[in-house]
Amino acid sequence: MAETEREAPSAPEPGSAGIAAADLRRVGIALDHWYPVAESRRVRQNGTLAAAFAGERIALYRGASGTVHALEDRCAHRQVPLSMGVVVGEALRCCYHAWDYRGTGRISRIPYLPKGVRPPRGVRAYPVREAYGLVFVFPGDPERAATTPLPRLPAALSPRHRTMVFSRRVRCHYSFMHENLLDMNHQFLHRGVLGRIEPKLLGYDTGEDFVEARYLFSHAGGKKDLGAGLLSAEGRGGAASPDRITIRTQYPYQHLHLVQEGTEVPAFSLFAAYVPVDAEQRVNHTFGLLSIEKPPVPGALRLAWPFIRRFTERVFAEDRMAVEAEQRAWDEQGEDWNQEVFPLILELRDVLRANGVPIRPDTGPCAAATSACGTRPTSL
Known part of the structure; x- marks a missing residue:
């Protein structure tokens, strides 16, 4: 990686402040990094917490084992926030029609699903880690999560x-x-x-x-x-x-x-x-x-x-x-x-x-990471 060392200048170089460039306030943050979205203490055992990243709502929940999971905060059925749901073991149950979701985002149970009908694929799941008292999620390509380090503190x-x-x-x-x-x-x-x-x-x-x-x-x-x-x-x-x-x-x-x-x-x-x-x-x-x-x-x-x-x-x-x-x-x-x-x-x-x-209107984390959103729900 190229590195340049600069001495503290007494004044800017002429014209340096006028260099034409994209408006930085229209530049979005890159997705392929680990970002904290909550304090660990706020995701209680068998509890849920609503979080967000760049317009994408995220439901955090801590299962019976103590593991934290992060799912897109919309039930595949009626789009009701999953963060309003109930934790059952390692699953998250929607508060509306009791659809159960695994930590992978897959639907594990629909109480009234007709025989012979396959359930929808579910919702997006985010890679998630806990460190330093914070819950981190990876909103980018999930295949890169394993090789992308957390900040070292x-x-x-x-x-x-x-x-x-x-x-x-x-x-x-x-x-x-x-x-x-x-x-x-x-x-x-x-x-x-x-x-x-x-x-x-x-x-x-x-x-x-x-x-x-x-x-x-x-x-x-x-x-x-x-x-x-x-x-x-x-x-x-x-x-x-x-x-x-x-x-x-x-x-x-x-x-x-x-x-x-x-x-x-x-x-x-x-x-x-x-x-x-x-x-x-x-x-x-x-x-x-x-x-x-x-x-x-x-x-x-x-x-x-x-x-x-x-x-x-x-x-x-x-x-x-x-x-x-x-x-x-x-x-x-x-x-x-x-x-x-x-x-x-x-x-x-x-x-x-x-x-x-x-930053574009059609690019939330899910739209920008198409491969990660293959779990978008389909109709029954």
């Missing part, structure tokens, strides 16, 4: 860290979320939570499917939220020093690592996935995992946990306010009028365009 599994899970709907195209996190020049937005922060871009790398930026964060004054203070070097018992932050968009995910000066182990790591909900992909479900290294004092992180969560919720609320305002402007103008001058974000946009797919 060692901190979320490490006993040296404690991890909190975030799950929020955000009314914007997923690309606004990537830009928000990667462009740390927006810290003025968080001045009431973080005080005055001076971010310095040290450099960045780019490749076919990634952009990675390195920043140095210095606190220039102002009052920090208590949770922010607890995450700082001083709050963790160290000396005041700048923080080194690495942010990587590794398509389609995003990762952030904060390493305090003089150390190598990240003080905290953030994983984020922005999963389109609607067919037009103007709403996303943001899933995040924040893994925080445990300090030397036993129990200190547990006591600080409510304050850290409040801090992260405040920062996220401010970011959501900004990106949703960006989406409203796009909706009003009908196209992207952004006058972007930051070369890092221009590189990011190229990566998101190159790896995405067009």
Whole structure:
């Protein structure tokens, strides 16, 4: 894979912001990846949960064995949501006429099926995995699911860290979320939570499917939220020093690592996935995992946990306010009028365009993955 390392430029190259390209907000997310669609704890034993990916409704259910299954959320009979159904062993029974579905999407029982009549083929089933407290589905070609890895998040599994899970709907195209996190020049937005922060871009790398930026964060004054203070070097018992932050968009995910000066182990790591909900992909479900290294004092992180969560919720609320305002402007103008001058974000946009797919009215996950939808129902 080609990789380019860039030093942080003082200004964009002339004309770079005016390069003609497809409107990124009309680019859909690629299907052949694993996407979280729910927190594991919300799919209870013998229970169901309604989820969605880019306009395709998905019914999650956990069978008697504890295994989670993911089916198209429409009964083949009358299109009633299967998420309204009842779990019977490893099957999901429609609440309307009691048709039973296996985890493969095949119909296993119709109570009143006439003799000699074959049942319909059923509904689409999605490959599904559980990891890091999340339920992932694979909305693309199911034959690629086995060879496509889940995101690798060692901190979320490490006993040296404690991890909190975030799950929020955000009314914007997923690309606004990537830009928000990667462009740390927006810290003025968080001045009431973080005080005055001076971010310095040290450099960045780019490749076919990634952009990675390195920043140095210095606190220039102002009052920090208590949770922010607890995450700082001083709050963790160290000396005041700048923080080194690495942010990587590794398509389609995003990762952030904060390493305090003089150390190598990240003080905290953030994983984020922005999963389109609607067919037009103007709403996303943001899933995040924040893994925080445990300090030397036993129990200190547990006591600080409510304050850290409040801090992260405040920062996220401010970011959501900004990106949703960006989406409203796009909706009003009908196209992207952004006058972007930051070369890092221009590189990011190229990566998101190159790896995405067009958004068209006839392309939900099922329409775009024809081979995966061979289980579309047929009439009796």
